[in-house]
Amino acid sequence: MNSTTRTTNSELNRQRQRLETLVQPTPRALGLSQVFRSLGDRLLNFFTGTEELRIWQSTRNGHQVWFAHDPITNRTRSFYSEQDVRQWLDNRYYE
Known part of the structure; x- marks a missing residue:
């Protein structure tokens, strides 16, 4: 029963890690969001002339x-x- 419990815990840990990588943004994703935010700000300033x-x-x-x-x-x-x-x-x- 111990080997089954260890396998289950190990599998749960792998699933948890996979889920955490899905939730946590990658540095590239952060960079893209900053690029889009900056682009949006520039477009807004261009069209509003502020x-x-x-x-x-x-x-x-x-x-x-x-x-x-x-x-x-x-x-x-x-x-x-x-x-x-x-x-x-x-x-x-x-x-």
Whole structure:
């Protein structure tokens, strides 16, 4: 009975690993999603003609990161705190 239990547990572990690989995105899939997101953002900006600054927040390696994209200069900057974003905005305004 022990050999049957071991075989069953081993098979269950293999099935679990196969299922986990289906659920977890691959680095290539992440890259493609970023490409499509960027393409969508550019198309939206092209059709709407917006030149407004865009600011958003994301999580990287468990830390909150702020991003700011300036469509006039076509540059995106990253910041590690909201205060840093505010300071950059103030400096940008007075330049």
